[in-house]
């Protein structure tokens with residue numbers, strides 16, 4: 001959950017004591033050839049580029065539409081809301097959502113090195129064992145993926161059966177410690193829920209504090225964790241500010257990509273493979289622009305059909321969140337962050353309100369005892385949060401709400417235009433399927449029950465925009481009016497549909513997808529860590545099974561700096 005606005009909370013210059021990201025732009029040439037061309041330097045793409053380029057005999061080109069991740073608001077955790085609707089955000093919206101009163105729902109996505117992991121709220125959650133086992137894909141069960149979660153991880157709690165140390169990705173305790181977050185956890189206990197000190201351990205159920213992808217109180221994206229340390233490798237080329245327009249396909253095989261930077265066209269050829277890591281909205285968009293998708297849709301836009309694949313862009317899933325906001329007069333919410341003392345603590349100690357990630361605490365619950373695993377995740381942020389994190393908070397507040405983990409509703413991503421720079425058309429269809437709205441109503445009731453507990457008395461002077469009553473009818477109306485995305489799209493190039501269990505696009509040689517879009521079903525939790533695990537495994541799959549370089553391509557043309 002994002003703070004509603006933190007614009008004032010990151011005074012300029014507060015990042016100076018951190019490790020400024022190096023400038024990593026490799027000058028573009030007209031035409032290049034590499035072993036692997038990776039499209040999208042987001043959560044997955046940075047991991048994949050770093051892992052594949054560990055082999056000095058392999059050349060890798062990572063192409064990112066956005067700029068290097070130098071903006072201060074990326075690295076000062078509390079300031080991430082400042083990035084919304086800027087040039088670092090693709091700034092998508094859903095189409096009019098039929099079951100949300102035809103509202104359009106804001107969908108931020110990072111357009112910068114680190115991708116959405118450079119603008120997210122840093123909560124480190126893996127999901128439930130049942131999620132991965134339920135995918136039914138060989139090699140993707142929880143026990144298969146646990147070594148990949150651990151390989152990435154540098155958990156400050158140390159090594160254990162569930163956690164790793166020494167990996168690039170820092171996983172740390174929160175360092176903001178807002179009293180409202182502790183009050184929320186205590187209120188959940190007073191409401192009868194168990195406490196849980198590790199949602200990524202043996203049990204997911206219960207309430208507690210999230211671990212965060214932060215190092216020393218600063219954001220640890222896959223760009224800072226994986227890419228920055230690899231950036232000087234001579235066999236890794238990083239192209240920024242370059243938007244890929246389509247994959248080049250010759251004789252049924254992907255041979256490269258083409259795109260533009262400042263209107264100038266550039267082509268990058270891949271001797272071995274092209275890997276799309278452009279995220280759950282842009283990977284299917286790129287496939288469709290390249291002629292891989294539903295033939296009828298492609299035909300309507302005059303795009304030559306390379307492969308009729310109706311499942312591209314379908315199966316879109318997301319977690320919908322119902323916000324509950326309680327206002328009070330105590331000046332301790334994140335709205336107050338940014339004093340000279342806060343800046344000093346951030347710079348000298350990497351602690352205090354400027355390290356706040358938004359949802360510091362939360363919990364996993366079931367709306368029915370019959371369920372095999374939690375279907376709701378609560379996220380609690382010590383700030384006024386409404387309207388998808390846009391706008392300015394007007395009061396001190398605590399905001400928390402249920403994120404609906406197991407929606408049956410499915411949406412889709414299609415093209416709005418054959419112009420590769422146009423936004424894709426996105427419909428999430430929140431609450432279209434039977435049962436999804438009822439579950440959200442039940443989860444909202446649980447939230448209201450927690451809100452009434454004694455521990456939250458000091459922080460509950462009034463409820464901002466409350467439901468008219470707790471009747472089914474009024475709660476349904478409330479849920480429809482205020483639900484927004486918690487920004488976890490997945491499923492649009494799913495394994496078992498668009499790609500196989502080795503992430504290869506079925507029907508096209510030399511082309512894989514490796515990002516959140518390959519999840520057949522969305523995990524019960526925040527998807528950044530699972531996306532990183534997908535990329536870790538993709539690196540091994542590619543290293544183990546990639547075909548030898550195509551001999552038809554002149555070796556002399558291969559870029560090996």
Ligand SMILES: Cc1cc2nc3c(=O)[nH]c(=O)nc-3n(C[C@H](O)[C@H](O)[C@H](O)COP(=O)(O)OP(=O)(O)OC[C@H]3O[C@@H](n4cnc5c(N)ncnc54)[C@H](O)[C@@H]3O)c2cc1C
Pocket residue numbers: 001002039040041042043044045063064065066107108109110111112113114115116117119120121122123124125242243244245259277278279280282283286486487488489515516517525526527528529531
């Ligand atoms: C506000 C917000 C808060 C969130 N909070 C959390 C959280 O606390 N914990 C959590 O686990 N998850 C969180 N998430 C979700 C999580 O960050 C994403 O699920 C994850 O980053 C997805 O990774 P990805 O690699 O699939 O896509 P991305 O990280 O989005 O990467 C895709 C990359 O591809 C680039 N790209 C796209 N198209 C092109 C093109 N045509 N040419 C070149 N480059 C292109 C993009 O610019 C981007 O860099 C949050 C998301 C948001 C928006």
